[in-house]
Amino acid sequence: MIEELRTLVLFAEEGSIQKVAQRLPLTQPAVTRQLQRLENLLGTTLLDRRQKPPRLTSAGWEVLLRARDILTSVEALKSFAAEAEPQGVLRLGLTHGLSDASVADAIADVAAAFPKVSLRLRTAWSAELADQFERGQFDMAIVLRAPDYEGPGRLGIERLSVIAQAGGTQRRLEAGSPMPWVLSPEPCDARQRLLSVMGSDGRRRLVVAAEIQDPAMQMEWVRRGHGLGLMPSRLAARGIPYGLALADAGDLDLSMQVVALRSPHLNRLAKVADAIAQAVGKVIAVTG
Template sequence: MLEELRTLVLFAEEGSIQNVARRLPLTQPAVTRQMQRLEDMLATTLLDRRQKPPRLTAAGLEVLARARDILASVEALKAFAADAEPQGVLRVGLAHGLSDASIAGAIAGAAAAFPKISLRLKTGWSAELNEQFERGQLDMAIVLRPADHQGPDALGTERLCIIAQAGAHLTDARVPMPWVLSPEPCDARQTLLSSLGGERHPLIVAAEIQDPAMQMEWVRRGHGLGLMPLRLAARGLPDGLALVDLEDVDLSLQVVALRSPHLNRLAKAVEAIAQTVGEAIKIEA
């Protein structure tokens, strides 16, 4: 009905169907059908067609006044929705591989700009977060995808590096080596398995540990090789650890931000979080 009301207002301003058609732009028959449709919906005659050109009837003038009020209210509502400060509960999922102080600081900084938002942040494996997002349990999910993922939802690349006990004597890369990894379905572990190919470097898991600090301690004690984000290793490795270079092993993942199509006011906060996380990855990488 809004389109029909707008056409009525234009008719009152222009004085003829022909001029209204030119402004919209529509054909004259299309404008005539809109006017007739509005008359049918309101069950009243709006135009006195005995006059040339037609003129608004008394009922038409009354509907015109109300139409202007309705359209003004709709525009005011649009402006309110667009400019209103984001508020309410924002449910965000973050992949385990990204749950470090750097990313946490980026999210906290972005959320702080919206004091009326109550943040609900949870971590999980990307597959789990994706399922929860699809079920509508999350408003936003920042997950990890294969390196070849393309699309507007990609925030940047997360590169992983291999770490080992400092001073450890590593044998030929063709000899299977033990690993200290997170449990399945860890995104980094899946990427490692894909990169090794299984034939050149069979994946031997010496220990499954989810906590990153405990993983590094196991690696430091020489129980196997480990993985960590290169952006964190670039700051300096903890004592007792060293980087390992395995040729032809690409351990890259795409960081992807999934956004609900029903964010409304929360959209500004979600976009701010996505932007700051993307910047943190690029700066740290």
């Protein structure tokens, strides 16, 4: 209920659901659901929705006064325990595109530094992670966004390199010539970025020769000449696997923003989230 009470206080301060959504940050429907959930929990109507924008009812004002007292007490309790070692469960979502050994090592090092914190790590594609984060299933989610993303939580740029069969003929992306690709199934972040760039180009057409989830198996298909593949440039800089080579991607901008979505209610676990964000940012910055 604490989150719902905070949302009510923010609504009283801002006067609109849109402004509350910008401050949290949440979507407007998510803010609306929080307020409705508080009404259901208390069994009373807090907002007069006949007015545009909605206004607090008389019951809403009474609940607001008590909500401020409750939140003040909660903040005092948090201050009392502020210096204590973080402990508890941190639910972390990590996009498949970043679930490689270097990122795993960075997160594992952070986890080792906070022995009283139990990490619950799950990987999925960014769209799924963002949806689950919005529904409160994660405390933190590290996802990929478009390169022009300007919102909060930016950790760095993840660039992609095009990989081809060594000595093969598919070493350059020619305009107007359909090129076969070996890609992860939808909604793969790299695949969506590639589709977006090639679609906006208007001269290239995306042809999927094979859909393979496992990165190692993708590279094997590319090595056998079935199509082009994608690999993070930070990994390619460490060495291209045998039988593969970098392809000339021309002017294709295959970059994405790495973004950390964080709950505004992490409390002491915020130290752990800060450390994870910093560690992942350093890994990304290697070739950023």
